Amino acid sequence: MKILITGGAGFIASHLADACIDAGYEVVIVDNFRTGYRHNLNPRAKFYELDICDPKLHEIFALEQPDIVDHHAAQISVPLSIEDPLTDAEINVKGLINILQASVEHKVKKLIYISSGGAIYGEATEYPTSENYPPKPLSIYAINKMVGEHYLYFYAHQYDLDYTVLRYANVYGPRQVSHGEAGVVSIFVEKLLKDQTPTLNCYPDEPDGMIRDYVFVKDVVRANLMAFDKGSGKAFNIGTCIPTTTRALYDEIAAQMGKSILPKIAQARKGDLKRSLLKIDKARIELGWEPTYSLKQGISQVIEYFNNM
Numbered sequence: 001m002k003i004l005i006t007g008g009a010g011f012i013a014s015h016l017a018d019a020c021i022d023a024g025y026e027v028v029i030v031d032n033f034r035t036g037y038r039h040n041l042n043p044r045a046k047f048y049e050l051d052i053c054d055p056k057l058h059e060i061f062a063l064e065q066p067d068i069v070d071h072h073a074a075q076i077s078v079p080l081s082i083e084d085p086l087t088d089a090e091i092n093v094k095g096l097i098n099i100l101q102a103s104v105e106h107k108v109k110k111l112i113y114i115s116s117g118g119a120i121y122g123e124a125t126e127y128p129t130s131e132n133y134p135p136k137p138l139s140i141y142a143i144n145k146m147v148g149e150h151y152l153y154f155y156a157h158q159y160d161l162d163y164t165v166l167r168y169a170n171v172y173g174p175r176q177v178s179h180g181e182a183g184v185v186s187i188f189v190e191k192l193l194k195d196q197t198p199t200l201n202c203y204p205d206e207p208d209g210m211i212r213d214y215v216f217v218k219d220v221v222r223a224n225l226m227a228f229d230k231g232s233g234k235a236f237n238i239g240t241c242i243p244t245t246t247r248a249l250y251d252e253i254a255a256q257m258g259k260s261i262l263p264k265i266a267q268a269r270k271g272d273l274k275r276s277l278l279k280i281d282k283a284r285i286e287l288g289w290e291p292t293y294s295l296k297q298g299i300s301q302v303i304e305y306f307n308n309m
Contacts, residue, residue, distance in 0.1 A: 002026040004066035006052055007073030009036025011176045012217055017042045019221045028064050040175055052095035061106040068228055069103055070112040078271040081141035092144040100155050110162040112227050113152055116145045117167030117237045117278045128241050128277040139271035156233055164231040166223055169239030169278045173217030174305035188250055189306050192259045200246055200263040203274060209246025211275035213239040216298035219291040226287045239278035240291045253299055
């Protein structure tokens with residue numbers, strides 16, 4: 001079976017490409033290196049350097065005839081989406097439509113769409129938040145991820161294109177770049193390795209920072225592989241359902257690194273949610289998936305990765 005992975009030079013999708021190849025799948029990667037890196041590419045994957053908005057994408061689909069498309073390519077920064085909404089829409093909406101059109105035209109069997117459980121629910125009153133909670137996005141990034149899910153529903157109804165949506169919590173792990181909210185683990189590790197003072201963003205009434213659901217990249221990859229043949233037409237939260245404040249995260253990282261540097265406190269950024277925690281019962285029951293890495297174990301692997309760079 002052939003898997004086409006968009007964004008396969010990036011953090012999460014490069015791990016996915018490795019796992020697919022190890023599992024015996026034929027892998028094709030499309031990436032434009034906007035946020036991905038050539039050194040992340042698996043040499044056993046076939047690679048095309050191309051923007052997902054480019055009409056030439058259809059030529060790749062025609063040539064490769066993928067069975068499954070796993071769509072990770074995206075603009076991922078919440079603050080940037082607010083500062084530059086047109087670019088976010090260009091990548092996260094127009095790019096998706098281009099992929100959907102190519103998938104229909106070339107008879108792709110299934111599309112895995114990466115959405116954001118850490119953003120689309122907004123400041124949810126249901127806590128932890130299940131997939132049944134009506135999204136109330138508070139950023140352009142979250143709006144466009146939700147719009148993407150609506151496009152999938154239309155293409156399934158109109159063209160019978162099978163799909164599964166994975167709504168990620170805050171994913172962390174080796175290869176993560178140190179920018180954006182999702183990169184906070186890498187930011188802290190890189191700063192402490194240089195004995196620099198990291199910044200802890202928080203709201204005035206919550207000095208320990210925002211509450212987040214941190215899920216390790218290798219657990220996320222397993223969810224993708226399980227979704228290849230399960231979860232048709234449904235959305236699944238992929239997280240841990242374990243709340244962690246930014247300060248607790250920092251303290252764990254600092255303790256493992258043997259650092260006693262106190263973080264600098266700064267105000268929350270535009271689009272920052274006060275809390276986000278995902279209920280994962282649906283993924284456990286219908287996909288047979290649940291996280292296996294603790295925060296301590298995952299952070300240990302991130303520190304080891306940066307130490308070996």
